Amino acid sequence: MKNFTPVLNVILVVAVAVLFYLHFSSRSANMQVAGSSKAVPSGNFRIAYFEIDSIQEHFDYYKEIKEQLDSKSQANNKVLGDLKATFAGKYQEFQKVAPNLSQAEQANKQQELMQMEQAFRGKEKMMSDEMQDEAFKKMQDVKKKIEDYLKDYNKDKGYAFIFSYSPELIYLKDSAYDVTSDVVKGLNALYQKKK
Numbered sequence: 001m002k003n004f005t006p007v008l009n010v011i012l013v014v015a016v017a018v019l020f021y022l023h024f025s026s027r028s029a030n031m032q033v034a035g036s037s038k039a040v041p042s043g044n045f046r047i048a049y050f051e052i053d054s055i056q057e058h059f060d061y062y063k064e065i066k067e068q069l070d071s072k073s074q075a076n077n078k079v080l081g082d083l084k085a086t087f088a089g090k091y092q093e094f095q096k097v098a099p100n101l102s103q104a105e106q107a108n109k110q111q112e113l114m115q116m117e118q119a120f121r122g123k124e125k126m127m128s129d130e131m132q133d134e135a136f137k138k139m140q141d142v143k144k145k146i147e148d149y150l151k152d153y154n155k156d157k158g159y160a161f162i163f164s165y166s167p168e169l170i171y172l173k174d175s176a177y178d179v180t181s182d183v184v185k186g187l188n189a190l191y192q193k194k195k
Contacts, residue, residue, distance in 0.1 A: 045160035049173060050180040052164040058184045061145060061191045065138045072134070076127045083120050090116060149187050153179075 056062055094109045101109065150162050157179075165173060 046158055046177075047161045047163070048157070048159045048177045048179045049163040049165045049170070050178070050183045052166065054180045054184060055146065055164075055187070059142075059187050059191070061187070062142050065142060069131075069135050069138065073131060076131060080120070080124055080127065083123060087113070087116050087120055145190070146183070146187065149183065149190060153182065153186055 056066075091113060094113060098106055098109070154162060162179065163170070
């Protein structure tokens, strides 16, 4: 989830940079874009935005993905908690019997505890890496669904840009250009058809 917002922030920064370039460029509106045979369209262009937190709250597919990830995270935490409890139990047991053990036996028990701790750390890292990878892939899928829908949605709307609103990057927004309800409604309709 956390990886989804930085990706959108980067897209927004690039889009804002393009917008400023197009707006403040002293070249004529009909000049060619460098490296492209496509002419920059003349005239005004329209911009819209949607509230990303509304998508996260109301897009059924996103909510389903979040539930899956939360469920997996809870299962991972239970496995790691059980391993940690086993390690803590072994450690406490060692603390109780250590005075009665020879130096060789103490060394063996300490080695066993170090191996258990290393195994725990390895398992924790592996599970964390898997979780991050899965979350990234699922969020990319959500992002792709939103992008695909917006391409279709924009066929007859004529927007040059459709941003996702993020308070860190956009300081002013006019609600007249808010297409959030259209996007949520359309995404959910598409998602229900594919179920």
